[in-house]
Amino acid sequence: MAKIKLGKDKLDKLIEICKSFNNESSELINVLHQTQKNFGYIPAEVQEVIARELNVSVAHVYGVVTFYSFFTMVPKGEFPISVCMGTACYVRGSDKVLEEFIKQLKVPVGQLTEDGKFSISCLRCVGACGLAPVVTIGERTYGRVAVGDVADILKEYQG
Amino acid sequence: MEQMIKLTIDNKDIEVVQGTTILEAAKIIGVDIPTLCYMHLEDLDIEHNPGGCRICVVEVEGRKNLASSCNTKCVAGMNIKTHSMRVLNARKTVMELILSDHPADCLVCAKSGNCDLQTMANNLGVREIHYKGEQSTYRVDYSPSIIRDMDKCIMCRRCETMCNVVQTVGALSAINRGFETVVSPAFEMNLEKSPCTYCGQCVAVCPTGALTEKDHTNHLIGDLADPNKTVIVQTAPAVRAALGEEFGMVPGILVTGKMVAALRNLGFDRVFDTDFAADLTIMEEGTELLQRLDAFLKGDKKVKLPILTSCCPAWVNFFEHHFPDMKDIPSTARSPQQIFGSIAKTYLANKMGIKREDMTVVSVMPCLAKKYECQRDEFKVDGDPDVNYSITTRELANLIKQANMDFVTLPDEDFDNPLGESTGAGVIFGITGGVIEAAIRTAYEIYTGKTLEKVDFVSFRGMEGVRSAKVDFNGLELNIGIAHGLGNARKLLEEIRDGKSQYHAIEIMACPGGCIGGGGQPLHHGDASIIAKRAAALYREDAGKAIRKSHENPYIIKLYEEFLGKPCGELSHKLLHTHYFDRKDVIE
Amino acid sequence: MAKVKSLTDLKKIKENFQMKMDLIAKCDAPDSMFQVKIAMATCGIASGAKEVMNYFIEECSKRGILALVTQTGCMGYCYAEPTIEVTLPGEEPIVFGDVDLKRANEIIEKYIKNGELVDGIIPVNYNTID
């Protein structure tokens, strides 16, 4: 009998989310979306609760979480950077923009900078191909980003 | 009325029932299309046809792509080629792809010679792997019973079906996606931390060396060579009905005598029978049943019915993980393996005049969960386990091979006494329905005081997942439930939880078919009819036994007289009973 | 809000709405209303269409111009976002591309006030079915 520490607030919130979907196992993906919205990411202990509430195995929840690239088990940075790797952006050089972000922040894709400020991820087409290459940081979208712009963009957040 | 449709396979015309797959249709005309991920255990009603491996593809005229024959249904007028050049090239290429992501350590793999992948690669004539590249690498997961080496996984996902659909344990799932996809417990943690019951059904169906049992043969060889150790062995009933298969014998042949001879030959100091412990289990479990029944009928509200059997360690793990709220329902009697160990290290050690710590008790089991069970803390005295090692039927076969024995020609030998004598009731412990049949044979006579005229309870037998039967106890009608496979057990447990259960007693075995279909048995390679043949063999042995009721076993009677006192007495409780734990994770 | 219970109800809504729009569009009185539609799809918003829309709403009211500023979907000119469509009373609509705040100001001052064209007109290159 292992104990999983989560905290009452979080636990209650999770139970509430699951309940809002009638604890239906077929609503798992919606539950995960809501959870990530609330917690920012979906750590293991949270998946344990969801599994219990929806009456499915934890392995199943984990299988679903790892199948869909939208879900993450690691917290994102305060300013999550996403570089679009859709074709339109790629042919306009988004791979080089990504490399530049990695170089400047010294973290690989999917990880958090030491100060927890930034995380870099790749994104599939956001559908703003007219602005290629596209980078989003949090809610903000940057269009037509050139390698040379990267330092300036980061400066906006480093102050 | 079933509609018949006509089609052509390899230029042969054939008529099949609508709904027949191409694979099944081909089989009818003697065309054996190769399969890899496909598994159909007909007798157990288990079908797994995800169409993932793509080895079974065939050419269907007019179709753009090749069709996977295992899950494509026949359509009238189909013209199918099962071995055109296009098909052979595709199969070979697909096999090369699989092998390009598989370690090339066949020579030292636990599955070598018994591996579906190896056989198939050979059958397809793969002699070179043209495609090379990154190979998946994972940490090997060692649990007390099962070793997971996912580098060898080919994503057939049979284990997932067994774990989730058949057993409803939910320890495994496919995780990640694309090339990274692999079958794993949640968070890629070890099986030990998952709700795995160690039933071993995943191991039983794994076509490669990805899932194997934890092998204790080397430890055992060491102990056998130690002159200071008295090494005794017990063999479960299901082992003798399957061991011969490992030596090329036809399934369903009992090899009890040869097995005993082989064990003695290996150097065991005493060769005993778990069947003896099974008889003892019946004495305890049967008595407990009657006590609970009696109290229940007298209106004692604290007493709950039905009583559930507890001989199956995977089943015990299952309810500890999934139904901890109901842990007071199963019988508290230990499993025969543990009852044997407990008696061996007390009664027998005393009789033989040796110290407990100088005795090594080995069990040969059809089971992987027994490996875990014998390590449980409650079955240890001052850190010394009652049963030191549990090895599987397959490991025993391997030991026999290592010892250069020509198993098939070994002369029959008998078990040693006192723990080698058993009744027919102990023998049928290995089959679904057997434990409850054995228990009823004894409980009936004790309860009614009458002699049971007909000891064969045919209504308890069979391979249906959930069965029920009624027994007349002198006017008291007892409802008996039987489930094998944990998914079926779950159904009965949910009924109990919902207060809808009508049963007085339920027998549960985790493995489909019971112990004869255990995770430690010789691999059936998809032919589940072998399991029924093993069952028939055990029923034959039962029928041939002079004594067929546990309470009539003279050595059991003597054991109670000399040592234990009475069933469910104080000493029995200490040595032969146990308690259960809540293993569900608590989230705060 | 009353429910639409029949095709007749539906027609009524349609006619009422069209009448309203016609009043705006066809009237050529000096104090009549200007229409500004801002393409507010993801591309547009990412390029600053929201700011442009707010600018139009605020500036038109500040400068005493009666304008109906609404959002709409993608006009298809992703290369020239943000794009807006301006309809002067009695005139055909004109689409402007790459509308930043500076150009927005120009459009208000020159086109809306004086009917002078400004740079960045996008030739509509499609027919839309009715």
Add this chain to the structure above:
Amino acid sequence: MGKYKMHILICSGAGCRASASELIQNKFELVLKAKGLENEVQVVTTACFGFCEKGPIVKILPDNTFYIEVKPEDAEEIIEEHIIKGRQVSRLLYAATINKEVVSNAQNSGLHKKQIRVALRNCGFIDPENIEEYIARDGYSALGKCFEMLPQTVVDVIKESGLRGRGGGGFPTGLKWEIASKYKADQKYVVCNADEGDPGAFMDRSILEGDPHSVLEAMAICAYSIGADQGIIYVRAEYPLAIERLKVAINQARQYGLLGNDILGSGFNFDVEMRYGAGAFVCGEETALIYSMEGLRGEPTIKPPFPTESGYKGKPTNVNNVETFANIPVIINKGAKWFSSIGTEKSKGTKVFALAGNINNVGLIEVPMGTTLREVIYEIGGGIKDGKKFKAVQTGGPSGGCLTEKHLDTPIDFDNLLAAGSMMGSGGMIVMDEDDCMVSMAKFYIEFSVEESCGKCTPCRIGNKRLYEILDKITKGEGTLNDLDLLRNLSGVIKDTSLCGLGQTSPNPVLSTLDNFYDEYIAHIVDHKCPAGRFKALLQYAINPELCVGCTLCAKNCPVNCISGERKKAHVIDFEKCIKCGACMDACKFNAISIQ
């Protein structure tokens, strides 16, 4: 119109700018000033007219005269003749445009319009968050019309229209509805597949953001015709705005009673709920989409059974994509005949494309089936960016192929694209120029398939990985000719044996580049060169001894000291040691260093 009497519109689209439209603008302004007309005639720039081959383009308002291939020196004549004397300069007119229909169209580009907006009819026209604007455009009247028909008649109209699914496969929509309508079940579902995942495709997003009600109305029509009462929209989570607009639309439709019980007094009930994708391309595949809606891993299963027989929760389920649905109300309102009069013999109606890549007018376009690639790329798309040479256009996303120069005059429809080795797909169209390496494009798409493969079947899970590895080897200059055989065989087997459409089409980018750009593969393998200069490993920096003055700047900047040479003498780069960082080239002030 204001204080100016006339306007001279000068195209400043990239194509025209490349042909000096700025000079023309200056010249016009100078001439006007000289003639004292600067307060009567205004010169303004416009975005691309989409006829860049004939640029620079100049248009005169208010009379909509359209001049092509205008040179600065023509300004004088145009002003003198046209502006002052009112006589068109006929030598600069585009002959085909001189017809009344065109001239009468205000703000017309002066060219025959290649685009017809059917699915996009309301996008950029109505406020998507105002249901009344949709109703004013005949919204929900098609649904009302359907209630006066038998469900089967509705199916027949769709069948007769010849509409084919716009999601990729091109399955006849009417037939799909008919199949779904034939199954008897207590519950049926209508699903809108809005999991637009092709990179570079944003047709569905634009429709959902610009005209969500058309999709809701079409789903209701579909539900009525097949006997369903529940609709589900499966939309990508990456489209927050589309989700928001859909939610608003659903609520409004409910308020107006256009969703819910007894719609328009017909007794027909229908409501719509939403499910969200979570970043898995394979969920665009019908069966995977349904598993995903059920909260499972989106792993496809084989068909049959098709979802129309056994879909969501095992019930008959009709799945269509957004653009398909967007066409439905129009077909009902205008009739099957009208719809089938547009397009080619086997592909009716229009198709929306997301035009992207190295093209001037990146954007969303809708053209009748049968329009040629040339028309799309040069007349609508404004040609290739920066005046570069067209190399290929990729259609159909990761499942499609690359089409080349020789396909430019192929009319676009389902069958022609397939025959040309690509496919319609959902409508992404990515244009590539001479600087794009086709081997790397193939690698890019295969990488996409590797990442998006669900991992269920062997050929897609391992095969695509191996394809990627071989392509990677080739782009690094380490490939062998044998690799080309392996690529071909493996691509063939993946197509032949994969379980679902994703795997069955994933090698298309490899096969089509092997077919059309074999030379580029050979260049990588035999000459160890990338013709497009795309790959570091294949680059060679070299110093031109004729331009090098021996300033030593390059040697000083080289981080690995691989440049040697005496002062004032030509320097040499040691290719073995060079890490291809490009620092030398940046440092050189004499343009003596180039990439080979």
